[in-house]
Amino acid sequence: MKFEKIHIAGFGALQNLELDGISPGLNIIEGANEAGKTTMLEFVRALFFGFAQRDKNTDDARRYEPKSGEHGGWAILQNSHNEQLRIDRIGGKSSSGECKVQLLGTDRDINIDVLLNGADRLLYEQIFAFSLDELSDFSQSDQRVQNRIYAASSGRSSDSLFNALKRSEDDAKEIYTKRGRNQSLNKALAAYRDLQIQIRELSGQVEDYNTDHDQLLEHQQNVETVREKLAVIKKQLDTAKLHVDVWEPWVQLVALRNELEQLPAQTEFDETEASAMPDLKVKSEQLQSAIEEKQPRLKRVEEELENCAVNTSILQSAAQIKALKEQLGTYESTLRALPLDEQKLESTQEQVKVLLEQLGPRWNEERAEKIDTSREPRLQIQQWENEFGNQEKNLHDAVQKESATAQQVAQQELSLQRLQDEIQKEFPAAPPEQEVLKERAEALRETELLFRKIEKCQLRGEFLRKEIAAIQNQREENEIHSFSPSISAWAIFASLVLALLTGGILWHQPLLAILVAGVFVIITIALFVVSRNQISAQTQREEIKNQRHHQSVNTITDLQNQLQSCDGEADATSAQLQSIAHKYAWNLQSQKDQQQYFEELLQDREKRLRYENFQDDAKRRSGDLAAIREIQKTQNEKRESHKSTFAEQQNEWNDWLKTHHLPETTSPRQTLELFDFLEKVRVLLRNRNQQQLEIAAKQKQGADFEYAGNELWRKLDLEIPEKIEFPNAIRALSDDLESQQNAAIRRKNLLDNKQQLQDELETQNSRLQETTMQIESILSKCDCVDQNDFDNKVKIAKERNELQQKCQAQERILASHSAPGDARVKLENDLQQLDAQSVKDQFGTAQAAYAEIDAARSYAERLQGEWNNKIKQREENEDKLTALLRQLEIHKSTIADLTQQWMTARLTNVLLDSTRERFEQERQPAVIKRAGELMSGVTLGRYKSVLASRGLNAVELDEGERGRKPLSRWSRGTKEQFYLALRLAFIEDYCSQAHLEPLPVVMDDVLVHSDGYHRLASASEMIAEFAERYQVLYFTCRPGDAEALSQAAPTARRFQLERDSSIKVLLSMKMS
């Protein structure tokens, strides 16, 4: 694609800038700094790939949005198929702007991505449109350079191969490195080695197990032998120990047996009987002391009884005295309250009297009590009251409504009168009827139609006249044009003359004359044919003309007839119009008059409508008035009806009052108030009666009390006290009664005490006698003379018993050490034959022998335990070994997996690396070689070629005899030239891929660092040569560069970009 025209509507500082007549080869755009060269470069980028993305975080200056006006512009390009395209890029909703690509000369739109065919912004910026900065940036990092080379040559704009190489290498290194420790495979292998060592240590223990097993059996045998020996010694030791243990009790037993034999025999002394004696003696002594203690107590009780006397007559009247005492309080309070009650009664009586007087002279207690004021009559009265209230309300409402209706009637009458007055005023005479107006309107419409018809006929007439005139004119014109003489006749005549002249001249040369004559004859014949054709055409034209003449005559006649009928129709219509005008007395001269009458009609119609509205209103109001009067009448009737109903109710109420013995002419409300008053009177009457009853009761209670007191005094045979002393006398009597009651209780207690003591003394005396008899019986049974004899015999018996018990204790000790029967006999026999020393010696010997054998046993058992543990340990080791073997297998699996993973990663890495190498060898050198050729040209053959056999990391310049110069030692200028050459080579490589459309190449002052005139010239030639195949827009601020480029490419177009955003076309060198 090549630019033909670029129009920048608004892009940064550039506005309405147009670059027209762009060369398909090299274009040099010169401009001072800040003139907008870089902005133009950016515009070209934006045109293809959109404006820079909006980004809050970065400067939006990259978008080159103008301060005002439209953002963007357009360009016209030509593609490789010589088709013209227009690309518009205008700022819009999308961040990248709205893009439209149109194939000029067609309606077809093309998608920009399709147009660019896979080229993206990055590729374009890297290769096709670059500034000096970007050229420098290109040289910053060798790795990036490599990536971009690959990106450009592979048709992919990513550095995936290098990333892939790095990733695959990392993958492999993560799993295993030669001397690594932390990598997963290294770790697994280390663990595997450890496990193998552990397993080796635990393996092959079956043989050891067999040896251990033999050893264990031997130790088990030893333990058995020692245990047997120990059992024998143990028996001996036990016997010796038995002798030691029982020796002391044995010696004591023998001594006790001797003492028993020496005690005297008491065959007649019954120890069983004698055993009861101590208890009897104690019992007898206890009884005697108890009897002695009770006797003085009895005497004291009897003395107290004698001093304790009681008045029985008072005690017998105790209940009465107590009752009087209890009632005394009531009696005294009654006496105090009676005068107050009487006073209260009197006051109540007075109130009753006053209320009855308030009711009226005809009212007394009896009548007041007689009238029923219960709930039922009250409800009836309330009902009456409600009914009266309703009736009164109804009556009042009816009166109110009646008066309101009367007012309405008056208002309506007044309003109707006013309306009628208004009608009379506005319409003294009634306007014409609707039918009349309708008829007039129809007549007017008809006149309008008639006017139009007349006009139409007039216009038609006019047209017909003009038509007739035109045809007549045409006929006249046709007649003026006569036949024009034929050129053929003149031609034949001229050719004959010419032939004769020529024949005369050529008379002396007969051959030539014959030839010329022949030629003239041919010409004459030709001319004759032409003239004949002309004559035939002329004849045809004459015939047509005659035909047309006849036609026009017929047409005129026809048109004149039409005109005549048209005029007639106009006259008839006019007559019709005048007849209508006459009917309605209209002066219809023109259509304007008709319009005037039409307006009049409209006014009349409006008046009529207004009149009819008034009439309708009056009619409606009369109707309303009649309706209101009807309502008024109904209301009057209703009021009368309410009045009569009210009177009837009044009568019924009076009857009801009579029936209930109530005063007449009182209203239900008053009656209810009377009821309330009567209720009050009745309450007072009930209170009074209650008070009277209470006073009577109290008086009776006092009299009864006094009577009971008198009766008691009489019973006790005492003097009856005065009434006033009555309460005190009762109190004194009550006190006396209390003291007598206490005395009676005390006496009763003393009597009980005395009886108890007497009973106890009697019992104890009898028991004492019994005990004395038992003691005497025992003495006789034990063959004792007296108590002393008895005590002596008891002492001897006790000694014997003690000795026997001691013997038994020693025998029990012996029994506890030996079994009964033969064993016991043997033991006693053995003991009889021993002495203390021999017993001791025997035990010591046995003990020493046992200790010795026991030590041998524990040693043998320990050894047996050790071997047991050893075997157990071996069995445990087996479990450990199983687990280790399992783990070993797990590690083997892990190692297999990791090896597989490592090998996959490593193989991937090797293959990727080989791919890179092949790429460099097979494809990369073509680009490098071409770049080298270009470089060689730039450096005027100083550098022979560029060598990159080991990738771009090791690019070298071949300086011929001076050897090779690695990239690191290149000057900045050389590097930049190399990168320029590399780009140009890439573009050639890129565009050589058939399906890719070459894009315009834009360079922004990329020759700044081309040092030296010759090198600049050579670089310019490199660009110029390149521009012969690809379109180049070269921006520069250096006139020298522009000049060098112009010299290298004489056909280049030069433009001058001014600071005011205008552009001037400079003539190229060749043109100048």
Added chain:
Amino acid sequence: MPNFQFIHAADLHLGAPFVGLHQNNPRVAQIADEATYAAFDKIIQLAIARKVLFVLFAGDIYDAEYPNLKAQLRFRDGVRQLDKAGIASCVIRGNHDHGGSVRAKLDFPDSYFEFAPGANSPHFIYQNEIPVAVIYGYSYPQRAVTENILRYYNVRSEDQKYFRIGMLHGNVGGDAEHDNYAPCSVAQLKEVAIDYWALGHVHQAKVLSDAPAIAYPGTPQGLSPRENGTHGCYLVTAQDHRCTIEFVATDSLRWIDVEYDISGIESEEELFRELGDLLSEQYAKTKRALIVRIALTGRGKLHSSLQKSGALIDIQDYLQQQMTEDIFINRLQDLTQPDFDLKKKRAENSILGDYLRLSQSINSDEELLRKVLLALAEVADHTDVKSALEIHQSNEWLLQQLPQLIEQAEARGADLLMGEG
């Protein structure tokens, strides 16, 4: 001749470790360590429950030349149990527990009979004190017995009236998966007047002939991923000189391989669900603990997410959490391909195309092959790797591995070049 039943088991490999385990999961460890013993116990219980007359163990009772003690003790205890139930047991030694292997001094009951290495007299089996069967057997004197040992099975004419059994541990029919010890053919076996050939050595159960019966019961417990599927022993019912064979499963832990195609799977969630259902179904079918190896294959959207570092481990862990405690996901392998057609990419004029074409040229490009083998030898020649993976000749081994490696490297390289790795 009265009819009777007996059990034919072989290759118990008691105490043998599981090969190919990937996790040190305590529960797997517990089941795996006990699995061979559990299978042996099941044989003993089966014998007692079915009241068989005797049990045959056709070699390789133990796994190593130095059989572990625990294995010997457990075997002795099992035989004692059989003896208590009145069941005899008869044993030959195979290549793993040959006559030269070391044994613990253990007391076996009288009903236990073991053929001594080399030539032997036949052993009689009695039913109610009447001989009913005669067993011919041969025990390996050393690990490798490469001769045909059928010459040791000389059936005597006086034994024709009994049910004749030949116990033989060897490779019948030349099974390439197993060492070619005591080689012979089915036809050769048929020439010997034996009614039932109780074979051992091959670890998968198979009946080579019905009359005479020639059968491998296989190992009662699969010990490696290769030994997947059902394992057990034969319960044989003998009548006259014919017999019927019934296979009884005795494995407590079963290896299964699941290959799952990810094409059409839209998300990890869907993958979990699908695999979960698949495994649950297997578990319900087998009714025993499973050691599962899952290989994800095919092309699909999930391929790129599986390439992320640690993705497979995360998926495996999550899946394991969802499973019942008796399903162990031993390994989750990613054999998926990128979601594009490698063949088409190979034809492209791009770096990826160059890469894929180059990978296919390894075998034909000597220099590249040499370069690849040299690079891979760094690990393949490692002593410990050789030991762990039992590599004898690293170059040969690498050449064997290469086709699979190339396939994986192609997929990985394509991912990396497409920026998906």
